[in-house]
Amino acid sequence: MKRNLPLFFAFFCGILVIVSEFIPHRPFSMLIDTLQNWFMIISGFAIILGQISLFQSNLSKIKQKESGWIFYLAGLLSFCLMLIVGLLWGTQETGGIFGHGLKLQASLGAKPFDYLFDFAYMPLSATMFSLLAFFIASAAYRAFIIRSFESNLLMITAVIVILGRTSFGGMLTAWVPESYKFWQLPNLSDFIMEFPNSAAQRAIMISAALGIIGSSLRIILGIERSYLGSDK
Numbered sequence: 128m129k130r131n132l133p134l135f136f137a138f139f140c141g142i143l144v145i146v147s148e149f150i151p152h153r154p155f156s157m158l159i160d161t162l163q164n165w166f167m168i169i170s171g172f173a174i175i176l177g178q179i180s181l182f183q184s185n186l187s188k189i190k191q192k193e194s195g196w197i198f199y200l201a202g203l204l205s206f207c208l209m210l211i212v213g214l215l216w217g218t219q220e221t222g223g224i225f226g227h228g229l230k231l232q233a234s235l236g237a238k239p240f241d242y243l244f245d246f247a248y249m250p251l252s253a254t255m256f257s258l259l260a261f262f263i264a265s266a267a268y269r270a271f272i273i274r275s276f277e278s279n280l281l282m283i284t285a286v287i288v289i290l291g292r293t294s295f296g297g298m299l300t301a302w303v304p305e306s307y308k309f310w311q312l313p314n315l316s317d318f319i320m321e322f323p324n325s326a327a328q329r330a331i332m333i334s335a336a337l338g339i340i341g342s343s344l345r346i347i348l349g350i351e352r353s354y355l356g357s358d359k
Contacts, residue, residue, distance in 0.1 A: 134349045141347035182206070212239040283321060291316020 142164060147155040185199040193199075216231060217223035220242045228238060236240045267285070272278060290296035296312035303311050309318070345351035 130352075130355060133355060135353070135356075138347050138349065141343065178206075209240065210241060212243065216240065284323075287312060288316045288319055292320075 143155070143158060144162070147159045155338065182203065185203050188199045189196050189203070200264040203337065213223065215223045216224050216228035216238050217226075218238060231239055237245065270278070290299065291314075296316070300311040302312075308314055346354070
């Protein structure tokens with residue numbers, strides 16, 4: 128019974144959502160609104176459980192002094208700090224336990240939560256993505272090594288797009304006559320991004336959509352049961 132009941136609810140709700148897309152009228156529209164509200168409530172509890180699990184996992188690693196435990200400690204302290212200032216003084220237009228903290232806003236220029244977010248989290252996030260640029264460059268170098276026709280095509284296309292997005296690319300092909308302006312690097316780069324690249328992205332999106340449909344059908348029909356805690 129413990130397994131059959133969740134399977135029944137998954138089947139019923141899945142079929143209901145599919146039918147409501149074709150019949151967007153009462154009572155289906157009302158039922159879908161109710162299901163969406165339930166989803167938001169369950170998601171709220173899921174976020175709380177995820178935070179508790181994150182706290183317990185990091186705390187266990189800190190106690191055992193695992194490799195890099197100092198980073199787990201920094202993560203927990205940051206988590207607690209943001210949680211406390213958010214609860215005490217709120218975020219943006221929402222007040223906290225101590226109200227809006229007008230004195231703190233006057234001294235900091237913003238609420239403590241917003242101040243930490245704008246001047247601590249955002250710079251750290253920008254730094255992380257800046258470091259990712261080096262990894263992307265390394266991966267691109269390995270991908271562009273000429274080994275086959277496909278890698279040749281990838282390298283040539285990438286070079287055209289990169290040069291076409293810079294002023295240097297326009298300077299290189301500025302001598303091309305106006306009647307052959309299609310072969311100027313900026314125009315050629317725009318053509319590649321607008322047509323071949325868009326076609327490839329749409330093919331990927333269609334494949335992803337088909338994969339989502341297949342996964343959804345497996346869940347609705349009870350074939351996929353991993354969400355129950357076991358594959359059996």
